[in-house]
Amino acid sequence: MGFTLATWNINSVRLRAALVEQLLRAESPDVLCLQECKAPVDKLPLEGFAALGYGHVVARGQKGYNGVAILSKLPLTDLGDRDFAGLGHARHVAAQLDNGVVIHNFYVPAGGDIPDREQNEKFGQKLDYLAEMRDWFRAAPPERSVLVGDLNIAPREDDVWDHKKLLKIVSHTPVEVEALAEVQEAGGWVDVTRADIPQGKLYSWWSYRAKDWDAADKGRRLDHVWATPDIAGAAHSSKVLRAARGWEQPSDHAPVFASFDV
Template sequence: MPFTLATWNINSVRLRAGLVERLLTEEAPDVLCLQECKCPVDKIPAEQFAALGYPHLVARGQKGYNGVAILSKLPLEEVDGRDLVQLGHARHVAAKLPNGVTVHNFYVPAGGDEPDREKNVKFGQKLDYLTEMRDWFAAERPERAILVGDLNIAPREDDVWDHKKMVKIVSHTPVEVDHLTAVQEAGGWVDVTRKDIPEGLLYSWWSYRAKDWDAADKGRRLDHVWATPDIADAAHSSRILRPVRGWDTPSKPSDHAPVFATFDL
């Protein structure tokens, strides 16, 4: 049976629970992966989501920061999450679907503002996190798996609004792109979004700093859907729901838009 999966950095699941409900009602993905939930697991409004047909939840949380969750119509078997670089951050959660597919949901560190690990500890943490992801997938090459999340890197020139202006900005620097590419190659991951939409500018994040984000359109593709080669050909219908970035009812929007893909498995 086909199933549709979405990934979305919600930027506080409690503050924006109404937006999550709206997405679940209007788009009805079978699985929704959330990042930056910003609350302990017991504070996630799970009952609200269960009432909409999403009774299954696996999550890692912490107060005020980070946090990842998988909501599902389908039963989930929780898989051990990884605390990479031993940061003590809730940045990874994983679960297995009834068809045997494992879904990994990541929130990679943003990396601060200065792309220099000597001057900026957060940038070093980001690179180290990606290195441990690479080493993990090289040692335990995944099969029948999907990796989604806010990976906080826009790898391609057409994943940012202006490559020349962005090449020295955290999220698009060559060293970050190289690290992400190494993660992808170690696991054999296929970028499902770009498999389906191979050409053209494509964004999933627009800064809150822009007075009119839509008109300025200075976006970046930070949110990704990857799959292992054994199931990548079953993926199709990838899309980024840009209008969701503008949803302001019943709360102000996240600065990210959700990314969707359907798998015939």
């Protein structure tokens, strides 16, 4: 059973429910993983999504912050969630498709503005979160799994608009890049997006601060699709839907897609 999956930090699903519906109509992925939903599960605007065929939902939420959801045309089994770093945040949820593929939807903490855990508690929380992800995957290596989400790190030099200028900016510092690499190695994860699009600048996030985000094009690839080696070879058709960043009242993130013939 092949399927197409998309991941999108929606930055308030209630505020941008119309954009989610626009994406579902235009692209019709089988599965859409959302992050930063900013709503309790009982407040998610699910009726509109169900009307478009996305009646299967596995989600975790909280009022005003964080929140992750998996919307699907295909049946889902809820596999639970983990509270990495003990933050008490709704930042992870997992579900399984009927073909046995497990989907992990993550929203890794952004980490604040100062890349120093002594000066900035949020940066320490981010590093602790990543360390626990690493240890979990080492202890229980995943199989037939896809990991998606806003991981809040742009790991490669061509994942940011200027590598040298961003080396001391949270999301591209060497310590974060190394921590993310350890998570990836621990699970044997393959970066599906870069396997499909190995060369060139590639971004999924553009700051609201830019007057003309498109012209400035000072982006970062913070949103990722990974897969375990046993199914990574079946992935194809990766893309970032850059146009969505220019929709009316947009999220500052664009959706990232991949298809799997499994």
